[in-house]
Amino acid sequence: MSLLSVKNLHAKIAGQQVVEDVSFEVPESGVTAVLGRNGVGKSSTLKALLGLIERSGEVSFDGKPIQNLPTHKIIRLGIGYVPEDREIFAGLTVAENLRLAERDSKPNREMVEELFPDIYSRLSQRAGTLSGGQQQMVSLARALLNTNRLLIVDEPTKGLAPKIVTQVSEVLKKAAETVPILLVEQNLKVVKQLAGPCIVLEGGQVVHTGDSNELLDSEELTMKFLGVHGGGKETGVS
Amino acid sequence: METLILLLVTGLGLGALYFLIASGLSLIYGLMGVLNFAHGSFLTFGGFAGMEIARRIGAETWPQFILAIIVGGAAGALFASLTELLLIRPLYLRHIEQALITVGLSLASVALMEGIWGADPIYVSGPAILSEVTEIAGARIPNDRFLLIFGAVAILVGMLAFLRYTRFGLIIRAGVENRSMVTALGIDVRTAFTLVFAIGGLAAGIGGVLASQYFGYVSPHIGGTLLIFAFIVTIIGGLGSLVGAAIAAAIVGVLQQLANFYLGGTGDLIVVILLAAVLLLRPTGLLGKRAH
Ligand SMILES: Nc1ncnc2c1ncn2[C@@H]1O[C@H](COP(=O)(O)OP(=O)(O)OP(=O)(O)O)[C@@H](O)[C@H]1O
Numbered sequence: 294m295s296l297l298s299v300k301n302l303h304a305k306i307a308g309q310q311v312v313e314d315v316s317f318e319v320p321e322s323g324v325t326a327v328l329g330r331n332g333v334g335k336s337s338t339l340k341a342l343l344g345l346i347e348r349s350g351e352v353s354f355d356g357k358p359i360q361n362l363p364t365h366k367i368i369r370l371g372i373g374y375v376p377e378d379r380e381i382f383a384g385l386t387v388a389e390n391l392r393l394a395e396r397d398s399k400p401n402r403e404m405v406e407e408l409f410p411d412i413y414s415r416l417s418q419r420a421g422t423l424s425g426g427q428q429q430m431v432s433l434a435r436a437l438l439n440t441n442r443l444l445i446v447d448e449p450t451k452g453l454a455p456k457i458v459t460q461v462s463e464v465l466k467k468a469a470e471t472v473p474i475l476l477v478e479q480n481l482k483v484v485k486q487l488a489g490p491c492i493v494l495e496g497g498q499v500v501h502t503g504d505s506n507e508l509l510d511s512e513e514l515t516m517k518f519l520g521v522h523g524g525g526k527e528t529g530v531s
Numbered sequence: 532m533e534t535l536i537l538l539l540v541t542g543l544g545l546g547a548l549y550f551l552i553a554s555g556l557s558l559i560y561g562l563m564g565v566l567n568f569a570h571g572s573f574l575t576f577g578g579f580a581g582m583e584i585a586r587r588i589g590a591e592t593w594p595q596f597i598l599a600i601i602v603g604g605a606a607g608a609l610f611a612s613l614t615e616l617l618l619i620r621p622l623y624l625r626h627i628e629q630a631l632i633t634v635g636l637s638l639a640s641v642a643l644m645e646g647i648w649g650a651d652p653i654y655v656s657g658p659a660i661l662s663e664v665t666e667i668a669g670a671r672i673p674n675d676r677f678l679l680i681f682g683a684v685a686i687l688v689g690m691l692a693f694l695r696y697t698r699f700g701l702i703i704r705a706g707v708e709n710r711s712m713v714t715a716l717g718i719d720v721r722t723a724f725t726l727v728f729a730i731g732g733l734a735a736g737i738g739g740v741l742a743s744q745y746f747g748y749v750s751p752h753i754g755g756t757l758l759i760f761a762f763i764v765t766i767i768g769g770l771g772s773l774v775g776a777a778i779a780a781a782i783v784g785v786l787q788q789l790a791n792f793y794l795g796g797t798g799d800l801i802v803v804i805l806l807a808a809v810l811l812l813r814p815t816g817l818l819g820k821r822a823h
């Protein structure tokens with residue numbers, strides 16, 4: 294049985310249909326990738342299933358329908374969300390950002406500190422003054438502080454230098470050992486390294502589901518769905 | 532010189548009243564995007580509640596007067612919390628309807644208070660020392676002005692401490708910046724909504740008791756008159772910024788007094804010109820964040 298099941302999901306932003314009849318399943322383990330060109334509705338799909346935008350359709354988490362729950366209740370079922378563009382609180386300190394995110398009575402502080410020593414040396418710095426990479430670390434740390442049953446991560450490597458991309462990828466790989474991840478990612482190397490199943494969106498609809506590696510290894514399919522030459526030739530992130 | 536000092540202190544006193552309304556307006560707008568036109572009624576209701584205490588047990592001694600202030604603040608907080616729970620919450624995110632319902636509440640509550648207490652001013656007094664004067668460099672300044680300023684500063688410090696040192700304060704500060712991300716961390720931001728209404732109502736209710744000392748009476752219309760200038764203060768200070776509201780309240784109160792005296796009663800006009808200038812030159816206000 295799958296952990297998250299999405300059936301006929303529709304969503305609108307400002308009156309415009311951005312998610313149209315999307316259905317897919319996220320299994321109990323591993324990384325499930327959501328792929329597609331810019332503006333096809335990947336982020337909107339994640340926001341819709343979390344109730345962050347107006348939506349209709351059926352979403353169930355661990356067999357329980359969640360399509361009518363408010364966002365904070367969905368999150369409290371054990372979902373960690375790392376949004377596109379970090380969305381850290383720029384006016385709060387790093388420590389305050391982290392403290393706000395702790396939902397469990399016993400947050401995983403040691404584990405997170407070990408993963409991101411850099412941000413723990415800047416606890417009293419205002420988060421808005423951190424570099425992009427450090428902000429992404431805060432955003433990931435916020436999710437990983439809690440014990441989640443599912444991580445939803447939206448383009449965690451966007452705009453980051455190669456070295457940080459590798460670091461983020463490693464963090465996700467490690468996290469994926471214990472928690473399933475629904476990942477939107479444009480960096481195909483990262484997808485290749487992490488992902489199992491994939492869902493490809495176009496114009497707010499699912500146009501392909503299958504295995505990430507199969508998709509990326511096929512010149513024809515990557516060209517067709519992602520508009521780039523196959524990611525198959527470059528394997529893994531070093 | 533004496534006149535100038537008197538005008539400055541009186542302006543600051545008036546600014547203090549504006550701040551006691553504007554602080555709540557600013558927090559509520561900053562967090563929830565709601566323009567609360569009923570906020571003046573919270574002040575008025577607090578003023579009447581304080582008056583009822585004074586009428587029943589007196590307000591001549593400080594303990595009695597402080598009790599009147601506490602009851603006025605509690606009345607404002609209660610009125611405000613009920614407003615949020617019963618009228619604002621069911622219209623979640625429908626900002627136009629929310630603003631309209633507060634306009635309706637403002638009109639209805641003024642009418643209701645007229646029904647209960649009558650439309651005419653009810654004169655109130657407090658501890659005798661408040662109607663005496665203190666001489667500063669030759670200027671004879673009514674003591675109630677100092678009480679107003681002290682009250683506003685105490686509320687400002689209290690609110691800042693609350694925002695800075697409590698978890699609810701943290702949620703409110705984060706919510707002013709990015710409300711949907713707060714919910715995406717699993718936090719029920721609606722609790723914070725009720726709370727900012729309650730805090731805003733508390734400040735306004737205390738403002739009601741203090742305003743009735745300043746004016747010497749309480750009437751169903753005192754809140755509405757102050758509300759207009761409090762809105763201006765909120766915009767000049769920057770929506771969502773308490774410190775901005777405090778600075779703007781002082782500027783507006785003092786400018787109004789000075790213009791009224793030296794420029795032939797043009798205080799209100801000058802304030803509107805200041806508002807226009809701020810909107811043109813610095814649309815986010817003195818310390819405001821992006822409007823949303
Ligand atoms: N706040 C908004 N107002 C209006 N339109 C929006 C808004 N947010 C998204 N859209 C539109 O919805 C569509 C889907 O956007 P979405 O962000 O989900 O795409 P995406 O697949 O995540 O793209 P990217 O890869 O660039 O992040 C786009 O056409 C976008 O222009």
Ligand SMILES: [Mg+2]
Nearest residue numbers: 335336337377
């Ligand atoms: Mg996106």
